[in-house]
Each structure stands twice: as C-alpha cells, then as structure tokens.
Amino acid sequence: MENRGTICIADPDSRFLSEWAASLQEEGYQVFTTEKGTRAIQIVQEEKVDLLIMEADMPEVKAYEAIPIIKGVDPTLPIIITAGRNTSELEARIRQKPIFYYHVKSFGPEELRLAIRNALERQARASKGDNYGQHNPAD
Numbered sequence: 001m002e003n004r005g006t007i008c009i010a011d012p013d014s015r016f017l018s019e020w021a022a023s024l025q026e027e028g029y030q031v032f033t034t035e036k037g038t039r040a041i042q043i044v045q046e047e048k049v050d051l052l053i054m055e056a057d058m059p060e061v062k063a064y065e066a067i068p069i070i071k072g073v074d075p076t077l078p079i080i081i082t083a084g085r086n087t088s089e090l091e092a093r094i095r096q097k098p099i100f101y102y103h104v105k106s107f108g109p110e111e112l113r114l115a116i117r118n119a120l121e122r123q124a125r126a127s128k129g130d131n132y133g134q135h136n137p138a139d
Contacts (some may be wrong), residue, residue: 005050005120010040012059013084016105020053024116037061044070047078051119053112056083056090062131064090067097076126078119082112 005023011017012035032043037058044052052070055061063081070077078100083090086104092101100122101115113124 003030005028005049005115005123006032006048007053007120008032008034008040008043008047008049009053010034010037010056010058011053011055011082012036013055016055016082016084021052035059037063037066041066041069041073044073044077049074050123051078051080051116053082053116055079056081056094057085064093064097067094067099071098076123080112080115080119 004027007029009017009020009024009031010033014035017033017035021033024031032047032049034040034043037054038060040052040054040058041061043049054063054066058066067079067081070079079098080101080103081094081099082103082105083094084105086106091102100119103112103115105112
C-alpha cells in the first residue's frame with residue numbers, strides 16, 4: 001500500500017492512540033505514537049512528519065508549551081490539538097498558538113477525521129508550492 005503521509009499522534013490515553021493509529025494505518029498512513037510530549041518533539045525533530053495530533057494535557061510538557069518548540073523545528077507542520085477535558089482557559093491558551101485545528105474529543109471522531117484529511121491536503125498543496133493559506137478545516 002502506498003504511504004499517504006506520516007502522522008505523529010501524542011496522547012497519554014493508550015486506547016485513543018491504538019484506535020487512531022490502527023485506523024490511520026489502514027488508510028495508508030505511516031503513524032508514530034507516543035504517550036509523552038517530549039517524545040513527540042523528538043519524533044518531529046528526527047522524522048519527516050506531515051501532521052501532528054497532540055492531546056492538550058500531556059504529561060511532562062503541555063501542548064501549549066510544546067507548540068513553539070515544534071514550530072521552531074518545522075514552522076509549516078500542521079498541528080491538531082485534541083482535548084479530552086476542555087476548559088475555556090485551556091482552549092484560549094491553545095488557540096493563541098499557531099495550530100491548524102482544536103478538537104474536543106467529545107464532539108466525536110468524524111470531525112477529527114475531517115480535520116486530519118484537510119490538514120494533510122493543505123500540507124500537500126503547500127509542499128507543491130500551491131498554498132491557499134489558512135482555511136476552516138470543516139470546509
């Protein structure tokens with residue numbers, strides 16, 4: 001099967017990790033998984049990653065702390081932040097960062113799947129020099 005891209009998923013919930021990794025691998029993506037934010041940073045530094053999906057409340061380093069580090073490594077990397085427990089303070093702090101999408105897990109998997117597809121399509125266009133800029137992932 002052709003590799004459709006590489007996705008790193010960082011989430012302390014091993015069930016979320018395994019379910020999404022299996023689903024995305026079935027669709028032809030190479031998937032790296034980690035339960036630690038520091039390891040997600042390391043993966044982005046060492047591998048060619050097309051998309052990062054990271055839980056907002058990671059152990060060791062919170063997503064809002066990791067985003068500037070990750071963007072320092074790859075400024076064009078689309079980042080989707082997921083939140084198992086959303087608060088208005090956390091969401092406001094995350095949305096101040098240069099992320100592609102903020103996903104509240106209770107909204108369900110289809111919204112996340114759509115955001116993943118749109119982030120990867122935008123990344124593919126940008127790598128071909130056909131960048132249409134920011135847009136709503138629900139487009």
